Amino acid sequence: MTKSEKITNRRLLGEIPAAFLSFIFFKAFRLLLRTLAHINASLNKKTVFRWLVYSDELLRKPLILPAILVTGPRWNPHAIAAGLGPFEVKESLAIEVKSCITSAQSWSIGIYTFPQAASIQHIPSHDLNVKEEWTQLKLNPGKYTLGLRYYHWSEPINLPAIKIDENKVTETQSVTIDDVNNYLANLTKRDHIFYRCLNYYIFTLLICQKWLPKEWVRKEYLPVGDTNNEFFYGVVYKNYSFCVEIKIILLNNYNIYLTVYNRSSLPVIWCEIQEEKYIIPIVKQDGFYLVRIRPKLDFISDPFQSDWMSVKLVPAVKG
Known part of the structure; x- marks a missing residue:
């Protein structure tokens, strides 16, 4: 058993009960917001x-950020x-x-x-x-x-x-x-324990994804994901380094976008990857990542293959 597998097993003992409560909270709050939106749309017939x-x-508008974090949370x-x-x-x-x-x-x-x-x-x-x-x-x-x-x-x-x-x-x-996009640098300043509770279960879900139905995990993680994209996703651990290795055929035919989220599902690192090996030397907090892979406009090559990309997490070397 690798060190990464050992840390995964230890985390699960404490994570699963809290994750289950978070899952219930997320579903209940999403249902509440959808009900309120439906009532508002029914009462307000005049569409702008x-x-x-x-x-x-x-x-800054009321409920906008919570609505995003339960509708399109990634x-x-x-x-x-x-x-x-x-x-x-x-x-x-x-x-x-x-x-x-x-x-x-x-x-x-x-x-x-x-x-x-x-x-x-x-x-x-x-x-x-x-x-x-x-x-x-x-x-x-x-x-x-x-x-x-x-x-x-x-x-x-x-x-x-x-x-x-x-x-x-x-x-x-x-x-x-x-x-537009003038809010991104300060977005994490809006973080709150409420948002952490909403998306807390996602970290545990991704740890357990090898034991769960693949399509169900995908729908939970990417409920409104672009069906024309390919996706790579998983967890990141505090004080670990994160490495993405990409074959040149993928770089030539696709745009590759990496986002690392905290446990509230707010982005803390994002970039477009344009080299065959990309490394984050040390991740500062637990969370999860998403790689969006979009075909380029002149895409004419072979269809995407999952072995064109690999992701590794290893304990960071402390100086």
Whole structure:
């Protein structure tokens, strides 16, 4: 038995009871927020069709941060993020993808049911069918929300216009770089024992993932994950070093984004990996990591293979 396996077994003895309570708390609080959102949408029939961009201003609004941490809890600091909705669709939804193409080298738009936040479809920038100014989708009658992500963006940054059942409900919306991603450096200052309790169970879940159904673990860790991405994820330990080794074929054909989270699921380290070996010499706190692997726009090579990447955790050498 390796040292890493021994520390895992010792941790499980104390982790599992607290993790179980955290799991129940997370599910109950998420149900409460979804119920409140559904009631609010039912009472407020007048829908304001405007993109809400992740920013310091947005996070100052009541319940926004808790809502994010139970809906899309694996925060994405690599992209400009925005959401729109809820809105009601009878037959079709059309998105002005031309704005996306001119604003970012890589992007995706997720369509989700409301209030369940179940992923219906993700429109990726590398989809060869996205060539027209508008992309139209046929949807079942119901309420939906949209989630937009821009990677490698450039100004001007424009969020797309939307048509619902052939009616344009919002025009193209411009944002400036000063309006977005200005919150990331100070995001952990918002940390609270409440958020730690919400996502506490994820650390234990990932330790135990080899004994659990793979798809269930993935849905718990990535409830709204982009279906066009590949993902690597697991735990990180305090005072351990973290090493990612990547084959050159993966670097040539994919963009690779690493995020390390604390136990509240707030990002503490993030970067785009552009070399075959990337090392974090010492991790300062327990948590978990997520590697997002996105096909490049000119992707024409072989499909992704899991052995193109490996992750190692070893005790850090103290000076």
